[in-house]
Amino acid sequence: MELRQLEYFLAVAEEASFTRAAERVRVAQPGVSAQIRRLERELGAELLDRSGRTVRLTEAGEAVLPYARAALAAVAGARLAVEELTGLLRGRVAVGTVTAHGVDLPGLLAAFHRDHPGVEITLTTATTDRLLDDLRGGRLDAAIVSIGEDTPPGVEIHVVEEQPIVAAVAPGHELAGREVVPLAELRGHALICLPPGTGVRARLDEACAACGFAPRIAFEAADPGMLARLAAHGLGVAVLPRVVAEAHADRLCVVRIDPPALRGRLAFAWRASGPVSPAARALIARARAVPVHSAA
Numbered sequence: 001m002e003l004r005q006l007e008y009f010l011a012v013a014e015e016a017s018f019t020r021a022a023e024r025v026r027v028a029q030p031g032v033s034a035q036i037r038r039l040e041r042e043l044g045a046e047l048l049d050r051s052g053r054t055v056r057l058t059e060a061g062e063a064v065l066p067y068a069r070a071a072l073a074a075v076a077g078a079r080l081a082v083e084e085l086t087g088l089l090r091g092r093v094a095v096g097t098v099t100a101h102g103v104d105l106p107g108l109l110a111a112f113h114r115d116h117p118g119v120e121i122t123l124t125t126a127t128t129d130r131l132l133d134d135l136r137g138g139r140l141d142a143a144i145v146s147i148g149e150d151t152p153p154g155v156e157i158h159v160v161e162e163q164p165i166v167a168a169v170a171p172g173h174e175l176a177g178r179e180v181v182p183l184a185e186l187r188g189h190a191l192i193c194l195p196p197g198t199g200v201r202a203r204l205d206e207a208c209a210a211c212g213f214a215p216r217i218a219f220e221a222a223d224p225g226m227l228a229r230l231a232a233h234g235l236g237v238a239v240l241p242r243v244v245a246e247a248h249a250d251r252l253c254v255v256r257i258d259p260p261a262l263r264g265r266l267a268f269a270w271r272a273s274g275p276v277s278p279a280a281r282a283l284i285a286r287a288r289a290v291p292v293h294s295a296a
Contacts, residue, residue, distance in 0.1 A: 002035070012032065012055055013048075046060065093280050094122050095124075096134060096135075098146050101146070103290075105123075127198045128145045136155065141280035142280065143269050144269075145267055147269075148202065148206070157269045162265050165264055167256075168228060170253070175255050180256040180258050181256070191215050191237050193219075193239045194220065194222065199264050200240065207260055225248075268284075
């Protein structure tokens with residue numbers, strides 16, 4: 001039995017997919033499948049039910065899962081103990097981020113790499129909900145997420161940016177000449193927004209629910225730049241962080257939403273409990289030194 005077999009088995013069990021598990025461990029899917037087959041032969045039982053659209057644990061797989069987690073955690077703990085004893089900063093740091101922000105994450109990572117060239121850094125983008133799940137599950141060491149006033153459960157945060165959320169419309173739109181628009185007035189407009197699971201969408205949905213209506217989303221996309229281009233073509237009212245809307249000021253009119261004033265917070269987040277490698281701890285300490293940028 002090899003540790004990588006347990007790692008691959010755990011990845012498939014948590015992702016319920018060989019494809020996603022292969023992406024997570026950065027190994028070709030046939031390699032993951034072959035190693036798990038070897039593990040099953042070693043144990044004399046099938047651990048995974050592959051007959052459905054999603055992969056599920058068999059009864060034997062359910063029994064093995066906690067031991068696989070414990071074995072991998074013990075190995076991680078041993079590595080941490082040696083790294084902390086020797087003071088070496090090596091290994092890997094996995095970072096995630098949302099897309100709609102003005103934080104100089106590349107600069108932060110570049111400075112960290114200059115100081116710690118022995119640490120491999122990986123960066124992925126996803127929605128806030130997915131990033132938070134990956135943080136809690138230990139698949140990410142840290143992430144920039146978009147949140148409201150409350151700190152999400154299971155993580156600690158350092159707020160790095162507070163940004164108004166605004167409406168952005170084409171110059172010919174009926175709202176184009178306005179400086180401010182009440183949220184309730186957007187009830188009848190086709191809105192263009194980020195998809196569910198993102199911080200901006202959560203703030204919009206929460207505020208609309210408080211005003212007694214559901215937003216009419218005509219277009220949604222994960223790329224904020226795409227939302228701005230859709231609005232510029234007159235297809236609706238884009239709801240965006242102001243920094244994104246103002247980046248397209250040559251073809252969009254920015255309108256403040258108030259009342260209620262919508263604001264989003266960007267935070268550097270990390271898991272509140274569980275083992276943290278020295279490399280991840282060093283990156284988190286660097287990120288916590290980033291000053292908060294608050295836009296009026």
